[in-house]
Amino acid sequence: MNESPEGSDPLAQHRVEILSMDPLILRDRYEIEYRHSYAQDTPFFLGLSKGELLGSRCTQCRYFYATPRRHCMECGHATTWERLPTTARIHTFTVCYYGSERFLKETPYVLILVEFEGVNTLFLSRLKGVDPEQVRIGMPVRPRFAKEPTYTVTDVWFEPIEQG
Numbered sequence: 001m002n003e004s005p006e007g008s009d010p011l012a013q014h015r016v017e018i019l020s021m022d023p024l025i026l027r028d029r030y031e032i033e034y035r036h037s038y039a040q041d042t043p044f045f046l047g048l049s050k051g052e053l054l055g056s057r058c059t060q061c062r063y064f065y066a067t068p069r070r071h072c073m074e075c076g077h078a079t080t081w082e083r084l085p086t087t088a089r090i091h092t093f094t095v096c097y098y099g100s101e102r103f104l105k106e107t108p109y110v111l112i113l114v115e116f117e118g119v120n121t122l123f124l125s126r127l128k129g130v131d132p133e134q135v136r137i138g139m140p141v142r143p144r145f146a147k148e149p150t151y152t153v154t155d156v157w158f159e160p161i162e163q164g
């Protein structure tokens with residue numbers, strides 16, 4: 001046990017490692033713990049954990065958003081949750097050869113804008129289970145859901161529907 005006055009003070013224990021003096025390069029850690037409230041978007045993320053993709057339908061003009069939206073951008077009225085269709089098509093896509101640290105080991109990966117029949121906006125997601133060279137606009141896809149939810153948007157992704 002460290003009995004010094006600094007022993008219980010995390011800031012006093014913080015040490016920076018100097019990797020180079022010119023230019024000055026330090027090795028350091030960055031870590032943050034936080035509480036994030038999904039507030040009115042809660043049903044969307046709980047839906048993903050149950051294998052349901054929920055969109056937002058305007059109660060006045062019936063505009064149908066593929067994403068959580070409390071109020072309609074067209075007329076300002078409140079929306080209600082409504083399940084999105086279980087099949088869709090690729091509206092457009094991009095192949096990512098670089099990404100944030102979390103996704104770097106999965107490159108190249110495919111991001112798609114998903115187009116649902118009867119829905120007025122698009123949904124951004126990952127496409128898995130297909131060679132990036134084989135991806136085409138208009139390709140039929142369906143959502144897949146994580147068996148163990150993380151309650152983030154990565155709980156849902158899309159895969160091509162096998163053409164029989």
Ligand SMILES: [Zn+2]
Binds near residue numbers: 072073074075077
């Ligand atoms: Zn509306």
